[in-house]
Amino acid sequence: MATSRSPELRKDAIHSRWVIFSPARARRPSDFKSKSDPNPNSKNQTECAFCAGHEHECAPEIFRFPPDSTSDWKIRVIRNLYPALSRELDPPNSESVGGPVTIPGFGFHDVVIESPAHPIHLTDLSADQIADVLLAYKKRIHQLRAFDSIKYVQVFKNHGASAGASMSHSHSQIVALPIVPPTASARIQSMKEDFAQTGKCGLCQVKQDDLLIDESSHFISIVPFAATFPFEIWIVPRDHSSHFHELDNNKALDLGSLLKLMLVKMSLQLNNPPYNFMIHTAPLQIDSTELPFTHWFIQIVPQLSGVGGFELGTGCYINPVFPEDAAKVLREVLIP
Amino acid sequence: MATSRSPELRKDAIHSRWVIFSPARARRPSDFKSKSDPNPNSKNQTECAFCAGHEHECAPEIFRFPPDSTSDWKIRVIRNLYPALSRELDPPNSESVGGPVTIPGFGFHDVVIESPAHPIHLTDLSADQIADVLLAYKKRIHQLRAFDSIKYVQVFKNHGASAGASMSHSHSQIVALPIVPPTASARIQSMKEDFAQTGKCGLCQVKQDDLLIDESSHFISIVPFAATFPFEIWIVPRDHSSHFHELDNNKALDLGSLLKLMLVKMSLQLNNPPYNFMIHTAPLQIDSTELPFTHWFIQIVPQLSGVGGFELGTGCYINPVFPEDAAKVLREVLIP
Ligand SMILES: Nc1ncnc2c1ncn2[C@@H]1O[C@H](COP(=O)(O)OP(=O)(O)O[C@H]2O[C@H](CO)[C@@H](O)[C@H](O)[C@H]2O)[C@@H](O)[C@H]1O
Ligand SMILES: Nc1ncnc2c1ncn2[C@@H]1O[C@H](COP(=O)(O)OP(=O)(O)O[C@H]2O[C@H](CO)[C@@H](O)[C@H](O)[C@H]2O)[C@@H](O)[C@H]1O
Numbered sequence: 001m002a003t004s005r006s007p008e009l010r011k012d013a014i015h016s017r018w019v020i021f022s023p024a025r026a027r028r029p030s031d032f033k034s035k036s037d038p039n040p041n042s043k044n045q046t047e048c049a050f051c052a053g054h055e056h057e058c059a060p061e062i063f064r065f066p067p068d069s070t071s072d073w074k075i076r077v078i079r080n081l082y083p084a085l086s087r088e089l090d091p092p093n094s095e096s097v098g099g100p101v102t103i104p105g106f107g108f109h110d111v112v113i114e115s116p117a118h119p120i121h122l123t124d125l126s127a128d129q130i131a132d133v134l135l136a137y138k139k140r141i142h143q144l145r146a147f148d149s150i151k152y153v154q155v156f157k158n159h160g161a162s163a164g165a166s167m168s169h170s171h172s173q174i175v176a177l178p179i180v181p182p183t184a185s186a187r188i189q190s191m192k193e194d195f196a197q198t199g200k201c202g203l204c205q206v207k208q209d210d211l212l213i214d215e216s217s218h219f220i221s222i223v224p225f226a227a228t229f230p231f232e233i234w235i236v237p238r239d240h241s242s243h244f245h246e247l248d249n250n251k252a253l254d255l256g257s258l259l260k261l262m263l264v265k266m267s268l269q270l271n272n273p274p275y276n277f278m279i280h281t282a283p284l285q286i287d288s289t290e291l292p293f294t295h296w297f298i299q300i301v302p303q304l305s306g307v308g309g310f311e312l313g314t315g316c317y318i319n320p321v322f323p324e325d326a327a328k329v330l331r332e333v334l335i336p
Numbered sequence: 337m338a339t340s341r342s343p344e345l346r347k348d349a350i351h352s353r354w355v356i357f358s359p360a361r362a363r364r365p366s367d368f369k370s371k372s373d374p375n376p377n378s379k380n381q382t383e384c385a386f387c388a389g390h391e392h393e394c395a396p397e398i399f400r401f402p403p404d405s406t407s408d409w410k411i412r413v414i415r416n417l418y419p420a421l422s423r424e425l426d427p428p429n430s431e432s433v434g435g436p437v438t439i440p441g442f443g444f445h446d447v448v449i450e451s452p453a454h455p456i457h458l459t460d461l462s463a464d465q466i467a468d469v470l471l472a473y474k475k476r477i478h479q480l481r482a483f484d485s486i487k488y489v490q491v492f493k494n495h496g497a498s499a500g501a502s503m504s505h506s507h508s509q510i511v512a513l514p515i516v517p518p519t520a521s522a523r524i525q526s527m528k529e530d531f532a533q534t535g536k537c538g539l540c541q542v543k544q545d546d547l548l549i550d551e552s553s554h555f556i557s558i559v560p561f562a563a564t565f566p567f568e569i570w571i572v573p574r575d576h577s578s579h580f581h582e583l584d585n586n587k588a589l590d591l592g593s594l595l596k597l598m599l600v601k602m603s604l605q606l607n608n609p610p611y612n613f614m615i616h617t618a619p620l621q622i623d624s625t626e627l628p629f630t631h632w633f634i635q636i637v638p639q640l641s642g643v644g645g646f647e648l649g650t651g652c653y654i655n656p657v658f659p660e661d662a663a664k665v666l667r668e669v670l671i672p
Contacts, residue, residue, distance in 0.1 A: 007422050007441025009515065018515055020441060022420040084358040084646075084654045086343050101561070105343025105356060156645025164644025173646065179345065179354055181650035225437070278649030301648060308500025309492025310420075310509065312637060313614030314517035318420045 005322065012226035013202040015183075016190040018316055019226045025320040045118070050169035052116035062110060062140065065132055074129065075136050076113040077174075083109035084175065091149035092178050108144060108176035112136055113169065121159070121170050123263045131256035134247065137174060137279070141245040144176040145284050152177045152184055152283050155244070160274025163303045180283045187280065188294060195293035203295035204240050210324040213265075213331050216258045218251045223327040230321040231270060231330065233262050233300040242294040244281040259298065265333040266302055273302040341658065348562035349538040351519075352526040354652055355562045361656040381454070386505035388452035398446060398476065401468055410465065411472050412449040413510075419445035420511065427485035428514055444480060444512035448472055449505065457506050458493070459599045467592035470583065473510065473615070477581040480512040481620050488513045488520055488619050491580070496610025499639045516619045523616065524630060531629035539631035540576050546660040549601075549667050552594045554587045559659040559666065566657040567606060567666065569598050569636040578618040578630040595634065601669040602638055609638040 007022045049057035052071060059079035066074065085107030092103045114122055114133050122130065137155045144150050157172035158165040194202045206222065213221040213233065221235045235258055237251070247255070266275065278301075282294035311317055343358045385393035388407060395415035402410065421443030428439045450458055450469050458466065473491045480486050493508035494501040530538045542558065549557040549569065557571045571594055573587070583591070602611065614637075618630035647653050 006425055007420065007443075009439045009441055011437045013437070017518060020420050022441065024422075025418050025420060082361050084343065084356050084361060086360075089342055101347045101349070103345045105345055105358065107343075152650075154646060154649050156649050158644040162642065164642050175646055175650075177650070177652070179652075181652040182353060183649060183651035186651070276645035276648050278645050280649065299649070306498065306500045308494040309612035309614050310490060310511055312612055313490050313492050313519060313616065313635075314488075314511075314513070315519035315522070316513070316515075316517040 008322075010226035012224060013194040014190060014206075014224070015187055015226075016193070017186075017226065017228070019228055020316060020318045021322055022318050022320055023322070025318060045168065047118055048167065048169050050111075050113045050167060050171060051118050059111075062143075063136075065136055073116055075115075075132055077136055077140055078111050078113065080109040080111050080173065085109050085177070091147065103178065106149060106178050108150070108174070110140060110174045112140075112172045112174060114172065115170050118169050122157070123260060123267060125260070127257035127260055128253055129256070130260055131249070131252040133172070134252045134255060134259075135249065137172075138245045138247055138252075140174050144174075145245070147176070149178050150176045150284060151180045153281070154181065155279040157275075157277045159276070160303065162306075163274035163276050165274070184280070184283060188282070188290065191293040191295070192290070201240055201293050201295050203236055203297060206234075206236060211327045213327055214258065214261055216254045218254045219258050221258055221262050223323040223330065225323060227319055227321075227323045227326065228317045229301045230304055230319055231266065231302050231326045233266065233330070235259060235262065235298040235300070237296065240292075240295055242282040242286065242291050242296065243284075244279050244296045255298075261335075262300060262330075264335060265330050266300065268335070269329060269333045270302050270304065273304060275300060275302045277301070344658075346562035348560060349530040350526060350542075350560070351523055351562075352529070353522075353562065353564070355564055356652060356654045357658050358654050358656055359658070361654060381504065383454055384503065384505050386447075386449045386503060386507060387454050395447075398479075399472075401472055409452055411451075411468055413472055413476055414447050414449065416445040416447050416509065421445050421513070427483065439514065442485060442514050444486070444510070446476060446510040448476075448508045448510065450508065451506050454505050457495070459596060459603060461596070463593035463596055464589055465592070466596055467585070467588040469508070470588045470591060470595075471585065473508075474581045474583055474588075476510050480510075481581070483512070485514050486512045486620060487516045489617070490517065491615040493611075493613045495612070496639065498642075499610035499612045501610070520616070520619060524618070524622075524626065527629040527631070528626070537576055537629050537631050539572055539633060542570075542572055547663045549663055550594065550597055552590045554590045555594050557594055557598050559663040561659060563655055563657075563659045563662065564653045565637045566640055566655055567602065567638050567662045569602065569666070571595060571598065571634040571636070573632065576628075576631055578622065578627050578632065579620075580615050580617040580632045591634075597671075598636060598666075600671060601666050602636065604671070605665060605669045606638050606640065609640060611636060611638045613637070 005023050009018050009020055011018050059081040062077045064073045064076045085105045087108050089104045089106040091106045141153050144153055154175045191202050207225050208222060211222045218238055219235050220238060221233055224234050278299045280299060281296040341359050345354050345356055347354050395417040398413045400409045400412045421441045423444050425440045425442040427442045477489050480489055490511045527538050543561050544558060547558045554574055555571050557569055560570050614635045616635060617632040
């Protein structure tokens with residue numbers, strides 16, 4: 001394993017971001033277990049505002065699945081009661097977005113309740129139930145696209161208190177932004193430069209070999225070459241596709257199954273760690289010249305150690321686990 | 337206060353980074369207190385490897401202050417026992433740094449022990465003792481500059497477990513990197529563009545007014561206009577200066593006093609929160625054309641709330657406290 005190796009700096013072609021791989025700071029990868037209770041605030045809690053029967057305690061519903069269900073709903077997409085952005089403000093007009101240093105906080109902030117029952121986690125759902133959650137994201141993005149001043153939609157999940165979750169009931173969030181956020185613009189810039197050099201999309205050509213964890217008909221799961229965090233996982237569509245919201249029902253089912261497998265393996269191997277996942281997609285309004293080098297994917301990050309002043313200061317991360325070691329460990333996890 | 341205001345996006349001229357100010361997500365700023373014990377792992381600990389008398393348990397010393405002290409040292413600069421980078425590797429030659437995706441992890445990783453006594457925190461030291469710590473950073477940077485392949489030196493402090501600290505004995509760290517890290521290069525790019533437009537250095541002209549907290553002969557302390565974190569503080573030299581290591585003894589004393597004041601105010605107002613501080617300086621080898629728009633400063637970040645998938649995904653932060661409100665609160669803290 002990595003312990004006898006020298007430190008190495010790696011930069012991937014997707015983000016042009018240096019990561020320091022530092023075996024001296026590693027515990028052995030297979031000893032890498034989460035110590036924190038993923039839901040310390042939910043020890044004795046059995047019901048909350050997100051549970052079936054508590055719908056009136058929530059901010060207004062946007063839609064539910066199945067659409068015609070009553071108390072037997074499976075998924076609800078609702079407004080966030082404490083939204084980071086406001087749908088009531090005037091949308092910024094597109095001219096003003098380029099120059100100024102202040103713009104109104106117009107946007108949407110929704111919550112996706114993934115199950116009606118409090119103790120059910122995403123990994124407890126079947127692949128086709130997870131597919132329904134993915135299709136709920138897709139449906140909401142299609143609604144949000146209708147707003148000209150919405151430039152980007154970020155879908156993400158916080159699981160466990162140290163991954164930021166304030167509610168333990170299984171849920172994810174969708175934020176529609178009036179700007180293209182830094183991560184997305186940096187990724188496009190980097191993929192564009194890579195495309196200019198190689199003539200190929202960096203994610204169609206992504207290094208697999210010893211980084212591959214698993215694969216399905218339409219997706220592969222890997223530990224990225226320059227993973228920012230130990231045991232970080234990416235799920236990448238095999239076929240070139242710029243936007244997550246192009247996902248069809250067939251691929252959603254396939255993805256539901258691979259996403260479940262990755263979350264289950266991570267949970268078994270790393271002792272049910274808190275985690276985040278993020279869907280990285282292209283900005284809503286891209287022109288056709290940008291299509292060849294934009295390729296959506298899902299990033300899964302277990303929260304195993306915090307960050308400190310070095311990362312805050314430099315924007316550069318220290319990862320004690322080499323990606324090929326993490327991939328091997330995850331490849332070999334046995335599902336009981 | 338901010339609670340009746342609408343959300344707003346702000347971008348500063350220093351980092352060109354959008355931050356979402358979201359009053360709906362705020363508790364009232366003056367209720368903003370840290371709940372976490374900054375040093376949970378040190379409850380019963382009274383001595384450690386960083387204490388006087390335990391020098392043999394540490395990685396080798398680089399220098400101490402006063403230089404000719406024996407057991408009565410005040411500050412020790414030592415090697416990190418688990419370094420992220422290795423001083424034993426061949427330094428990368430400068431040609432190879434531009435292109436490749438992997439470079440050897442050459443560099444230096446040191447620890448600055450700020451006091452010989454375990455229970456003493458940085459805020460317990462006098463202004464001139466803090467000045468000595470600052471001058472120890474300076475001295476070490478002057479040594480590290482001698483290596484051609486060192487491009488940037490990051491000085492930072494982690495205080496408290498949730499700010500990343502694994503050792504509770506008061507200390508800071510110095511990492512010498514073979515690359516210019518993303519935060520520094522993005523800052524230079526942004527300051528350069530701002531300089532091209534205004535003809536002035538963005539930090540010489542930094543907005544003060546309602547953002548000012550305190551000032552000394554040579555420094556001001558502010559909450560930055562687009563603060564990424566609630567109650568983030570910057571200490572900025574009044575006179576234009578690219579590199580922290582230009583600090584002279586006189587200014588070090590003045591800075592020691594203002595840094596102490598900021599840390600004491602933060603601790604009183606926010607209930608002794610875990611925190612990080614970072615010294616943001618220019619890369620070691622900049623050419624004279626870059627001098628006019630590089631200006632070092634110290635960033636202090638109390639750790640009041642974690643981040644989640646939104647920040648990991650977008651690189652965009654949600655700050656529930658407007659900077660002018662945080663500045664007012666910090667301005668008015670009474671020191672008993
Ligand atoms: N009755 C109700 N009806 C509707 N909505 C309700 C509700 N009760 C609570 N909510 C909302 O439900 C959401 C639950 O979200 P999470 O638990 O994933 O984390 P949260 O957004 O609080 O913060 C984490 O994620 C964000 C974004 O990454 C980080 O800024 C933050 O630091 C981190 O703790 C909250 O946003 C909350 O506002
Ligand atoms: N006997 C000894 N002699 C010499 N050195 C010794 C030593 N015993 C311990 N050390 C070193 O002392 C340092 C203490 O540093 P901190 O407590 O500030 O946080 P640490 O670097 O562990 O990690 C935090 O900061 C880093 C950088 O920001 C983050 O990567 C990480 O996630 C976060 O927890 C450690 O780096 C450790 O290696």
